[in-house]
Amino acid sequence: MFDKVYDVIVVGAGHAGSEAAASAANMGSSTLLITMNLQNIAQMSCNPAMGGIAKGQIVREIDALGGYSGIVSDTSAIQFKMLNKSKGPAMWSPRVQSDRMRFAEDWRMMLEGTPNLDFYQDMVSGLIIEGGKVAGVKTSLGIEVKAKSVVLTNGTFLNGLIHIGDKNFGGGRAGERAATGITEQLVDLGFQSGRMKTGTPPRVDGRSLDYSKMSEQPGDVVPEKFSYSNITKPLTNQRSCYMTYTSTLVHDLLREGFDRSPMFNGRIKSLGPRYCPSIEDKINRFADKDRHQLFIEPEGWNTCEVYVNGFSTSLPEDVQFKALRSVVGFEKVKFFRPGYAIEYDYFPPTQLRHTLETKLVEGLYFAGQINGTTGYEEAASQGLMAGINASLKVQEREEFVLKRNEAYIGVLIDDLITKGTEEPYRMFTSRAEYRTLLRQDNADFRLTPKGYEIGLASKARLIRMEDKHTKSDKFVQFFKDLSVKADVINPILESKNSAVVNQSGKLFKVFARPNIEMDDVRKIEEVEQYISEHDLDREIIEQTEIQVKYSGYIEKEKNNADKLTRLEDIKIPSNYDYSQIKSMSYEAREKLRKIQPTSISQASRISGVSPNDISVLLVYMGR
Template structure:
């Protein structure tokens, strides 16, 4: 019935979809196995993509040739560029998506790829021979062979749903959990753990009073995620903001005695940065209100996602508390919020390729690695797909450096430090964030994607055009002098010091509150020159000029780190034989088995002094 596949992808969430698309586009024959063909790429939690640091990841996935950005552009109902008031390293795109159309577009994209086959079944185990994965076993008793397997099981591994005192086996509402894989992997020597996440109730938008809430509009000129020619939004749906209050909090407290979190029925660790509403009012008892984001789930549905009200309290308590929120007085609930507890595998058991250290050709991607978020899952699926394809073809792996991509930061953090709570990307995790901006992901990564056969030639040509145009604009601005009588009125209006003699446009642009568009409004000649270029190209040149010294400084830091990455640890060392190392360093180095001095330097518990000792020992 089944021929041998190059790669089998288990799970069709955001990681699985990117993995399947990636390996198929690169030329491998892939089988995508999912328990439910109707929930491919389902947005299990909030109907949105991007956000702070997450938006940068989506743009990186797109730059490499992935699909998440394209699918988001095709299905979004609102777009906002967050943190515009801050520096460009903090600008983060975020889109509100049509949840049903998002899933539909992903399935269509996968079905249009002739290298992808589908099978609806539960994978109950993997086939391992001589410490190498050779395929999977399903609940129907079928064995399917492959050269590599990518596990992207999400929250389904022994998943348990908690609503008050009720416990239901499941990986998502109304979907059963996956059994067998955890138990087999533990028998093979893997370490596993438990994590939890949660979701809020969904309500009927027809029952809400939006006039009592603060309307949150999309950007006046919405941008998009993909660097390809996807269509920008021409109409948008608003979101709304309201708040909890002391009455809401008091009602919620009545359910604490039945709370699975407070009564110890949930053992897994949840995310600190996205706590449940009961956790918020318990931890932040001094606050008398918490913000609630009212988010529509699509163009043609009345279903509303109550962002900020994640809960596992009894459904009747959730309902009573909801109706005390301003604007929710007559709210009708479609389904209650719940917490879900599931198995994960500490990612220190992986190489940087996302291949497991114990079993060759077995890859993990997404929440199985302890991460949370669609974007974090998608980029892992992409990277696991790339490296599984490369490995089975005898080609070089792709490992992104921390100075090259947020994706590189994420994987490096997971492999070196592990995580004991759901890992989410923040801009603060990246030490080179001025280099890793959302606007230049194509410049950083598209050539890599093209060389791999993932990004097509049109993408590469588009990047080359952008680089050329930004250079032309920069050259012009370096030469352009601005007269005091032309520009001083603008400078004074912006509370910037006037000039007494001609000044280069670049020098004025470096002032903190001066933007290129302001100078163009003051100088007709400059405006006429810039009109021939896309806004994206002008922005690229402007950022390069404005932050030139910061960019150069981070490039120097990245170069120094690259020197450490070039010091390869060629053989597996017995760190216990280097007594000068601290006890903790010996333990951590033995566990992680770093491939370079650079990697060793980023392991928690390994100090600069330990690195110096290690370099002396290796004769470096």
């Protein structure tokens, strides 16, 4: 069956695996995607949504590079919201509610339409290693498939164990078996492994809920979309979510099952995501709060299945049911299935290079939850980068690494391999030092040229981006050049309670004021005329407003980023002998030896390495 040697084999077809397979194949590498069940490609295992705080920026970055997540998020969306619009544009984060079934179907159709990509359904039980290099995989049916590189994206399936109350059973997801064999082989090869935990809420029958008792949460009045391409269109019709709350009664009913909770009786010893805690964890950690929000999210356009966001739990199913029936609007709720927790194996990501290639085995890449992350978006971005780099390595081309000042994806991967993680890692805007530069609106400016250069983003995408860039730059220059008289601008300033001007001046300076918005300056005839004559769309108008209003902050961050780049340019030789530097702290030597940073900049971000240690290192390197 498999008489050829593939360039890339991707193991697992979740969000990471799907992006890895798509990127490798689109870059011209012969690619095989192996998964345990082809009916579950790109399954939304938890909530039916893409994007959110910082996560939306990642989806935009994936799209700008030429990945598929943004397009599929648009084609399967049932609601769009731009979060944090009350804050500065660095915090704006797009999010969609998705049709779960359509999301998976659209992903599969896009993958099936991708040249150079083959599929096979089987469980990968081991790797073929020859001379310290990966040479293929072995399946549970005893089939060996040869490859020049392998990307592991096993998600929660490696020795997965599902917990519901005092019951537990093997599984990588509800109704699906766990994957075995790979962890044991990797540990034998010298890899360190650990266990992590995540959870999911119950799914319920929407026909049994009383929405009239809940608060409606509609989408944006003027919805946008994720993809920068013109393949997709914004929604013209949306489905609402709803919000309700737990209560002291609900909390008391849940506490009755704490003695049967695997979280509290010691059966689960691994750490779960700090920022997405289970309902029992929230009750325990925030005992002073008498209620918690629950978001009621429809699973699609036509299904009656509903996701109860905020009620993740591994309590016994009878406790879940009894407590949920005491929530306002849930008095007659019917379950589709209870919530559960799952424990699984992961490999501390400090064992990887920036390309996501392992340090121990050449040609072997890890992406997604196997690296200790949580979230579809975090997984998808790692899959994209692993697929890109596996393909580049096979083609004997230069590796592709994004810096911290270039993308949230760069921040994510650098955090993982430099600092590691002992709990499921989730991306936040606060993790990025240069978030004013890494906005959701300019991901195409930042990354589409790079995606095109490596052969992933299309020429059409590049042309579209360059046209947008040129038009927004010219519009910014228009504001710098246009002088307005005091009697024209002052009525606008007075209406906004902003200080009036005494003489004519450039509109750019007035527009840069915090309380003056594009809608205000569009009242000036020349501005509206310019927009009309140059046929400027919403994207370009928004981009221009951000460039004008935040020009000072953007310039400051660019200067700081340039300083970082200079440190990135000081490379540390591979396998550098840190033991010779006796004047460096023992902890620093051990951390540097273990992580093997590739640059002074990366070394400076390692926990336990002080500025003094860096100064000493520079001296020894002959600075």
